[in-house]
Amino acid sequence: MIFKKLRNSFSQVPLLGWLLGAVIAVLLERYLGDGLADVLGLPKIPVLFGFLIMLKKPLLIPSALIFVLLIYALPISGVARLSAPFINRLVAWLFKFPTIISVVLHLGFLYAILHLWSDVSAYRVLTLKLTMIAIMVTLSLNVVNGYMGEFSCSHPGFMALGAYAASVFTVVLFAKDRLFGSAILPSALGPYMFPVALIIGGLVASLGALAIAIPSFRTRGDYLAIISLAFMFIVKSMIENLEVVGGPRGLSSQPDYASLPTVFLWTVACVWIINNFVRSTFGKALCAVRDDEMAANAMTVNTRQTKIVAFLFSAFWAGVAGGLFAHVLRYVNPGTFGLQKLAEVLAMVYFGGLNSVYGSIVGAVSLSMLGEALRPLEIFKWIIIPLLLILVMIYRPTGLIAFKEFDVKKLIEPKHEPEKEV
Amino acid sequence: MSRRKKYRMPLLHIDKMSHDFGGLRAVNNYHLTVESGQIRGLIGPNGAGKTTIFNLITGIYKPTEGDIYLENKKITGLEPHRIAHMGIGRTFQNLQLWRHMTVLEHVKMACYSKITYGLIGAFFGTPKRHREEEKIETKAHDLLKVVGVDHIADQIVINLPYGDQRRVEMARALAIEPKILFLDEPTAGMNPEELNQMMEIIRHVHRELGLAIFLIEHRLKMVMELCEIIQTLDFGRVIAEGTPEEIQNDPKVIDAYLGKEVVL
Numbered sequence: 001m002i003f004k005k006l007r008n009s010f011s012q013v014p015l016l017g018w019l020l021g022a023v024i025a026v027l028l029e030r031y032l033g034d035g036l037a038d039v040l041g042l043p044k045i046p047v048l049f050g051f052l053i054m055l056k057k058p059l060l061i062p063s064a065l066i067f068v069l070l071i072y073a074l075p076i077s078g079v080a081r082l083s084a085p086f087i088n089r090l091v092a093w094l095f096k097f098p099t100i101i102s103v104v105l106h107l108g109f110l111y112a113i114l115h116l117w118s119d120v121s122a123y124r125v126l127t128l129k130l131t132m133i134a135i136m137v138t139l140s141l142n143v144v145n146g147y148m149g150e151f152s153c154s155h156p157g158f159m160a161l162g163a164y165a166a167s168v169f170t171v172v173l174f175a176k177d178r179l180f181g182s183a184i185l186p187s188a189l190g191p192y193m194f195p196v197a198l199i200i201g202g203l204v205a206s207l208g209a210l211a212i213a214i215p216s217f218r219t220r221g222d223y224l225a226i227i228s229l230a231f232m233f234i235v236k237s238m239i240e241n242l243e244v245v246g247g248p249r250g251l252s253s254q255p256d257y258a259s260l261p262t263v264f265l266w267t268v269a270c271v272w273i274i275n276n277f278v279r280s281t282f283g284k285a286l287c288a289v290r291d292d293e294m295a296a297n298a299m300t301v302n303t304r305q306t307k308i309v310a311f312l313f314s315a316f317w318a319g320v321a322g323g324l325f326a327h328v329l330r331y332v333n334p335g336t337f338g339l340q341k342l343a344e345v346l347a348m349v350y351f352g353g354l355n356s357v358y359g360s361i362v363g364a365v366s367l368s369m370l371g372e373a374l375r376p377l378e379i380f381k382w383i384i385i386p387l388l389l390i391l392v393m394i395y396r397p398t399g400l401i402a403f404k405e406f407d408v409k410k411l412i413e414p415k416h417e418p419e420k421e422v
Numbered sequence: 423m424s425r426r427k428k429y430r431m432p433l434l435h436i437d438k439m440s441h442d443f444g445g446l447r448a449v450n451n452y453h454l455t456v457e458s459g460q461i462r463g464l465i466g467p468n469g470a471g472k473t474t475i476f477n478l479i480t481g482i483y484k485p486t487e488g489d490i491y492l493e494n495k496k497i498t499g500l501e502p503h504r505i506a507h508m509g510i511g512r513t514f515q516n517l518q519l520w521r522h523m524t525v526l527e528h529v530k531m532a533c534y535s536k537i538t539y540g541l542i543g544a545f546f547g548t549p550k551r552h553r554e555e556e557k558i559e560t561k562a563h564d565l566l567k568v569v570g571v572d573h574i575a576d577q578i579v580i581n582l583p584y585g586d587q588r589r590v591e592m593a594r595a596l597a598i599e600p601k602i603l604f605l606d607e608p609t610a611g612m613n614p615e616e617l618n619q620m621m622e623i624i625r626h627v628h629r630e631l632g633l634a635i636f637l638i639e640h641r642l643k644m645v646m647e648l649c650e651i652i653q654t655l656d657f658g659r660v661i662a663e664g665t666p667e668e669i670q671n672d673p674k675v676i677d678a679y680l681g682k683e684v685v686l
Contacts, residue, residue: 273545280544280551281530281537281558284523288531291520297502298480298512300535300598309541355522403522 019109021076051373134364140317146354149290154228157235160337162201162319163326205319239334250333258327353399357406439488466655511600529562532597585616605637
């Protein structure tokens with residue numbers, strides 16, 4: 001009863017309200033966090049909502065919980081609830097202008113939160129960047145495995161192609177490196193050329209995808225899974241044997257272009273474009289092909305072309321994500337893009353939910369965060385995460401949030417008081 | 423003027439079409455000429471090759487021998503989506519709907535080949551895309567009204583009762599703007615009331631849209647009432663062709679079909 005009342009009361013908080021609450025929370029942490037951590041006997045501000053500390057030193061569990069409660073839970077919920085009437089009116093007023101203005105405002109808030117939150121430690125920045133890259137890869141794989149209903153195993157291969165293509169581009173042009181010698185162009189130009197590098201990475205990945213698509217989309221079935229798995233291994237061993245790019249030792253000295261705002265903007269672009277695509281009639285054609293290819297073909301859908309285009313499109317974003325990945329770590333080696341990466345990405349897709357942009361975001365964020373949070377458990381981490389996956393597969397076979405449309409307008413619109421139940 | 427033209431050139435013309443599945447001749451020397459605006463029926467016992475003929479004409483199989491002409495253009499061997507775009511709409515015997523999509527999405531999907539906004543529109547949501555999507559949405563609603571399921575446009579199709587699913591499939595076939603509509607047992611599994619409604623819909627689209635209709639049916643009541651000319655098929659061969667009265671009284675038909683099982 002109380003639970004339901006709480007839920008009703010909070011359901012009228014618009015997204016902007018929650019964002020505002022989160023801004024307050026991260027500001028609190030920034031200015032009061034150190035002091036509070038001292039008082040509670042914590043060594044420093046808990047970097048990942050106290051998970052790491054709780055698992056490392058069980059004695060500190062109460063302090064960590066209090067910290068999370070005081071810094072995050074109470075301010076966020078309090079501010080969100082109290083500001084709801086005012087924020088609702090503000091959001092409604094903003095809706096009089098083109099939607100893009102509200103969207104940009106929300107994204108601005110979101111970025112501010114991420115920026116302030118991650119400013120506290122370098123570890124947070126890295127986790128955040130890798131999480132956003134995971135969102136891109138998961139989303140791109142969902143286009144093939146979810147929307148199109150085929151099973152592709154080659155996304156780590158596409159990432160590798162993108163990572164190496166983008167790295168070679170930036171390292172040759174803008175960095176001094178033992179493999180490629182000194183920079184060709186002035187390094188001041190570099191950041192402006194970084195999008196070009198990523199797009200080249202994406203296009204190279206698409207080219208690789210074409211090599212898979214031509215033989216495997218003649219028929220349906222397991223062909224794609226097998227061919228794409230082979231492709232992943234071919235890419236890996238090809239790079240291992242290419243001494244030009246460092247072979248198995250990998251390629252380093254990528255310039256530091258992948259800053260937080262850059263990764264954030266690319267992730268937003270990726271989500272926006274993929275969401276546009278899957279909601280258009282062209283994107284829906286993928287679902288039609290998946291559910292009944294013969295009927296799709298009889299209803300004027302050019303099924304083969306649809307599948308190939310979607311596959312190349314998906315590979316493109318995996319390539320872009322790979323390029324970002326290489327520049328975030330500033331080091332890349334072929335060993336990264338193997339079976340383990342594949343398992344990770346597949347888990348994110350199936351955990352989050354097939355056929356859903358929400359699902360991919362949720363899957364990527366929750367599994368990346370979980371992976372980090374459970375790090376102190378070492379080997380047990382690899383028992384807990386698969387167990388969770390199995391549970392999800394049993395109770396929700398298509399994933400947590402499957403077959404749900406990502407409607408930006410609905411997400412940010414003002415919320416009204418729920419109808420009173422009689 | 424158009425009337426004259428129609429009579430000079432048949433809408434759909436098939437001559438000496440045969441098809442083998444391995445060593446089995448499933449369709450033998452099949453011929454058909456449909457003028458625009460006609461309603462034609464195809465009957466025959468189970469396994470006679472009726473659906474195979476549909477699949478051959480709509481491009482799912484390629485005939486072993488013979489050619490198919492739609493408005494004097496040869497369509498033999500073209501891909502199904504090309505043939506559909508040229509004007510053959512169809513429904514399926516066992517309802518091939520897309521189980522995760524809504525009613526509205528089904529009808530919109532059949533407008534695929536008429537969309538011109540291209541990939542740029544799909545990726546970036548250009549104004550042109552919004553205009554076109556709105557246009558086909560209006561069209562889809564209109565078609566759903568014709569078949570009487572507009573009130574459930576947002577439902578996932580798999581949750582609907584069987585009769586409604588048949589209607590959705592009909593609306594979907596109409597959305598490709600066909601010149602001729604192929605209906606593969608449109609009333610299979612329907613109760614008498616639904617049957618009458620479906621016949622009303624078929625008459626309506628025939629009258630309002632001036633479509634030619636070619637239908638496979640098991641229920642003789644329906645074929646006899648609707649069709650102008652009926653072909654009877656047995657073991658892949660046309661054994662009789664004529665008006666409903668002629669067919670009903672043809673001894674060969676009675677032997678092959680009516681003699682065993684009278685549904686009238």
